[in-house]
Structures are given as structure tokens and as C-alpha cells.
Amino acid sequence: MSNIWAVCKKEIKTYFTSPIAYVTITVFLVLAGFFFQNLILWFNQYSMQMAQNPSYLQQININQMVFSPLFHNISLILLFIIPFLTMRLFSEEMKRKTDELLYTSPISVKQIILGKYFASLFVLLVMLLLTGILSMLTFVYGNPEVKPILIGYLGLFLMGATFMAIGTFYSSLTENQVVSAALALGTLLLLFVLNWASQFIQGIWKDVLNYVSFSQHFDNMTKGILDTADLVYYISFIFLGLFLAHSVILSRRWR
Numbered sequence: 001m002s003n004i005w006a007v008c009k010k011e012i013k014t015y016f017t018s019p020i021a022y023v024t025i026t027v028f029l030v031l032a033g034f035f036f037q038n039l040i041l042w043f044n045q046y047s048m049q050m051a052q053n054p055s056y057l058q059q060i061n062i063n064q065m066v067f068s069p070l071f072h073n074i075s076l077i078l079l080f081i082i083p084f085l086t087m088r089l090f091s092e093e094m095k096r097k098t099d100e101l102l103y104t105s106p107i108s109v110k111q112i113i114l115g116k117y118f119a120s121l122f123v124l125l126v127m128l129l130l131t132g133i134l135s136m137l138t139f140v141y142g143n144p145e146v147k148p149i150l151i152g153y154l155g156l157f158l159m160g161a162t163f164m165a166i167g168t169f170y171s172s173l174t175e176n177q178v179v180s181a182a183l184a185l186g187t188l189l190l191l192f193v194l195n196w197a198s199q200f201i202q203g204i205w206k207d208v209l210n211y212v213s214f215s216q217h218f219d220n221m222t223k224g225i226l227d228t229a230d231l232v233y234y235i236s237f238i239f240l241g242l243f244l245a246h247s248v249i250l251s252r253r254w255r
Contacts, residue, residue: 003107007115011089012122020085021123028081028127035073036134039066062144063224067135071152071222074131075215078124078160079192083184085123086167087177089116090249094175109249113242117168124160128153148224155221158234159214163188165241172245188214 015021043066107115132153138144167184174180195213210216217230 003111004115004118007107007112008118008122011116011119015085015119015123020088021126024081024085024123025127025130028077029130031077032070032074032131033134036066036070036131039070040138062138063148066138067144067149067152068222071156071218072215074156075159075218078156078163079188080185082124082160082163083167083170083181083188085120086164086171086184087181088171089120089168090171090245091175091177091180095177109246113168113245113249117164117242120164120168121161124157124164128156128160145224151224151226152222154226155218155230158221158231158238159218162214162234162237162241165238165245167241169241169245169248172248 043062046065047060135144135149163184166187167180170183170187171177171180173183191212192214194209195216201209211233217233220227220230
């Protein structure tokens with residue numbers, strides 16, 4: 001565990017002693033704040049219109065009208081940002097020719113991967129915690145339900161962690177960071193929109209595409225629904241991404 005922590009600390013330091021983390025977090029917060037502001041303005045306008053007819057006021061739900069679409073928007077932002085966070089994890093080591101030194105150290109491949117992966121998760125956690133400030137503002141002016149918000153943030157973290165695992169795998173394949181980011185982004189986009197393609201087919205393939213799609217499982221969490229099947233799905237994808245990265249690096253280590 002100490003070896004994992006040592007690698008993790010080194011990677012976190014690399015993130016925050018360079019512009020990578022600061023630029024990424026700033027872009028993420030600006031975009032998330034933009035979507036949040038527009039959703040709040042739309043919600044206030046809609047509430048004022050419904051106030052003219054008190055019978056409709058009971059249908060207004062800030063969780064469904066603000067937070068659910070906000071979580072969907074944030075997930076799209078993460079989809080485009082995370083490949084640029086993970087592209088350097090192993091690609092940079094290979095480009096600088098420091099990977100051989102790393103792989104011949106007493107630290108195991110598994111510990112190296114987990115250390116780098118946990119460092120990227122730390123950056124993800126910081127980004128999500130900062131957006132929590134936006135959520136706190138709604139409690140000042142409204143009365144949202146806490147549980148659906150927490151489940152929605154759990155969904156964002158799991159989806160982001162899945163994106164990180166896939167990005168880690170592609171970073172282990174090539175020393176070119178741009179190629180790594182492009183491969184990760186293309187894969188994430190494909191897995192994100194598979195459920196849209198399922199609308200045009202029938203039978204078992206429709207169910208398969210719906211199950212494999214990221215957004216299908218995330219949609220439940222944005223509504224405050226916590227299903228163990230969704231948790232298993234994301235954990236399985238995380239394990240698969242890290243396992244593939246481990247296999248690639250292990251094969252390179254023994255060449």
C-alpha cells in the first residue's frame with residue numbers, strides 16, 4: 001500500500017505543479033457553472049409562470065428540473081475532459097524513456113497502475129467537490145432533496161472513474177499523448193451513444209446496446225435511483241480498463 005501511495009503522491013504533485021490540473025479544473029467549472037446558471041434561470045422563469053396557477057406548483061421539482069439535466073451535462077463535460085487528464089499517465093513515461101526505470105523498480109505493475117489511477121481519481125474528486133458549491137446554493141433559495149443529489153454525484157464519480165480507467169488503458173498503449181487522448185475520446189463517445197443506436201434495432205441486440213451504453217446506467221442515478229446492477233456495471237468497466245492496462249504494461253516489462 002505504501003508503494004501505491006508513493007506513486008499516487010508523485011502523480012498528484014505532477015498534476016498540480018504543472019498547468020494540467022488548474023486548466024482542466026477551471027474549464028470544467030466554467031462549463032458546469034454555465035449550465036447550472038442557465039438551468040436555474042429557466043427553473044425560476046418556469047416557477048414564476050406556474051405560480052399563476054397554484055395547482056401546478058406541486059409539479060415543480062428542482063431535483064428533476066435542475067439537477068438531473070445538470071448531471072447529464074456534467075457527464076458530457078467529463079467525457080471530453082478526462083481523456084486529456086489520463087493521456088499522459090503512461091505515454092509521458094514512454095516518451096521520456098523513464099518507463100524502463102519505473103518497470104524495473106521494486107514496485108509491481110499493479111501498484112504503479114493503481115497509484116497513477118488513484119491520482120487521476122483525486123483530480124476528478126476535486127472537480128466534483130467544487131461543483132458541490134453550486135448544489136449548496138440551491139439549498140439557500142430552495143428545498144431540494146438531498147438523497148437524489150448524492151446518488152447523482154455518486155453516478156458522476158463512477159462514470160468519471162470508468163472514463164479514467166479506459167483512458168489509463170489507452171495511455172499504456174502509445175507514447176503519443178494525442179493519440180492516447182483521441183482513442184480514449186472516440187471509445188467513450190461510442191459507448192456513450194450506443195443506446196441512441198438501439199432505437200433503430202429490435203431484439204436481443206437492442207438490449208445488448210442498452211446495457212453496454214454508459215448513459216443508460218447513468219440515467220437512473222440522475223433520477224436518484226440506486227440500482228446494484230448499475231454499480232456492478234461501472235465497477236466491471238473500471239476493472240476491465242485497469243486489467244487491460246496491466247496486461248499491456250506487463251507484456252512490455254518482460255520483453
